[in-house]
Amino acid sequence: MAEKLGIYIHIPFCRSKCDYCDFYSLAGQEGRMDDYQKALLAHMKETAPLTRGWQVDTVYFGGGTPSFYGEKRLRELLRFIAKRFDLAKDAEITVECNPDSVDQKMLQVLRRAGFNRLSLGVQSACDCELQSLHRPHSYQQAVEAVKAARAAKFQNLSLDLIYGLPGQTMEGWQNTLEQVLTLKPEHLSCYGLKVEEGTPLDYRVSRGEVLPDDDAQADMYLWTVERLAREGFRQYEISNFARPGCQSRHNLRYWMGRPYIGFGPGAHSDFGGRRYSFVRDLETYISGVLGGGVVIDSSDLIPARERGSEYLMLRLRTTRGIEEWEYRREFFLNFDPIEQKLEEYERQGWAERHDRRWNLTPKGFLVSNQLISDLLVIQEEATLEKTLPRLKQGMPPKEP
Template identity: 40%
Template sequence: MKKTSVYIHIPFCRQKCHYCDFLSFAGAQARAEEYTSALLNEMEAKSDFMKEKEIETVYFGGGTPSSIDEKFIEKILTKLRKAQSVSKNAEITIELNPGTITEDKIALYMEVGINRFSIGLQSSVDSELEKIGRIHNYEDFLDGFNLLRKMGAKNISVDLMTGLPGQSLESFNEGLEKVFKLDPEHLSCYGLILEEGTLLWKRHINKEFEIDDELERDMYKLLVSKSRERGYEHYEISNFAKPGFRSAHNTVYWNLDEYIGLGLGAHSFADNLRFSNTADFEEYVNSSNNNKDVTINKILVDRKSLMEEFMFLGLRKIEGISFQDFKTKFGNDIHDFYGKAIEKLLKQKLLLESGEGIKLSVKGLDFANIVFREFIGE
């Protein structure tokens, strides 16, 4: 049976973070019931893309999925299992924010089969959390993490960020040490991106704080070094896992495998088609609840574009790209299309090549975007 994955977007949150440009709304949880109804209708409408396929991963993202009543998460998963074939060993992840984690929520999540929990800590320093508009402090995170462990959670991922206003190498190191003592199964760490229109972007434009790229690189190197010392596999540019705990869902994206997105603004890739849903909340709810299509575009992705995506997504993985995987997917040797780019990047010491494939060098990890650009428009 062919495999697929499902992403489910929950666009509600208690407060919009100052760096966030995701499709989410603060304080609109009262509309969770009608939104859930619309999402269940969309699930039926997209059933053709999931039928006769086994769902290997499910991911509840947002927004903050844990900000709405847990009964809505239960309804969505129950419907998915009734309508589609979900693997008995499926990885089912839900994103949680400290301050929204309760015993009742965790109990129901586990009861309906959620087995992976991703907590957005971002920083262990309360003053840094305040500057980026998080609703929690470190003690809230600690309470939530310990509650998950107490209730039997065996697969917890923690999100961290680098390059925050006022963040120093010392404060980042302090946060790492605190997290490592908790021994989570997985870590994700992303650099702050100043998205146009966000509050942090405006503050940066007004010169309220500066970006120090060198400091951020030092934080990243510290993270890589310390995580390896503590037994984590650095398996993707921004992700680290204990053996056996890599994110199966995110690996779907990096391998250019197919997935179905459900919910407001969600994106899908299936049968060489890319399609996305409307990002207008009213349109999504009204259309879906009246059995109208919520898809706003559907594009057949050409072979050249697929190859480009395969290259820059695949090179995010620390193991890189297998020559055989490229040939299996596209029927040609990778050098037939990207020989010049590979040769150039090898000379610049940004790539490493073996008999089996190519991957980013240590230097290449620092300048990954330069490497990725070489494979676009070749």
């Protein structure tokens, strides 16, 4: 039976750049789309032979704004993947879209081409909030985009929302979520606004613009978890909620530490025991792929010890969490000190246990960075305790 693999295609083009965004994306570069398409196709052709014996069961077109790239190019890329890779018949194939760059005709073309999951960047139901972020659409355009998606027979629709926006109150966030729920999506991603260094929003905040503070964001988050649970959405990751059977299979791949290959500037991969990324520069990527230059930005062989750290770091973002014997079997590490710390978290209401499996609670998710950091320190200390006796005997450290 073939092992499963995910493919990520980065489309770095946008109509305009949002104030909070630090993803690698570019506005005003439409003239480079055709050459970029050639580079993507050439890169995938070169890579495909390396994936023999693997079956692709998720494909994700992210950005940037893939819908701004145009249905013709997207359809050509997916057709190429189906031809060059072993694409599963039931593969989840996602495309990210903005409401201003889709219509029913375009979505029908994509659906017929094989795209079966749509991720729509709505962000807010309040036009003044959208304008404050320099989003290129109104909420009514988002409503029309959802209608177009349903008319095009998309049955797996995910909507992205952001809370903690400039000037947003709890009442404003609640109004956004209630309006979005009337659109009946299968999946919701609800992200707390984060001010990324070097973005226009960072500059605005440095000049005195006030955002909802951490406590206000925490209240919005906890209300969201409770409200969506009542609506039938199951939280399966810190920021992601789905109706039964509608979790993002591709994004779960990242959180479960499963292999994937990325294409495009800034794209990351985890394949063949190695993690690598490509340069975050459109021109360098295009010229490197088409001209035989260097496009790798970083590449590391990941030892088992680091995989053990990733297991804690990524799995504890999910409600599935971690399991004692899974940890011992995969990484040959002692779970006892980890469990002692988790029991401490349990007393604080930050973690819960179901048989041998542990996961963080919504309150734990709010402070997950610190909780996971503490667990990683404990893991490192346990590893050192295991290694020191060998070093004292003049023996090399044993890779866990």
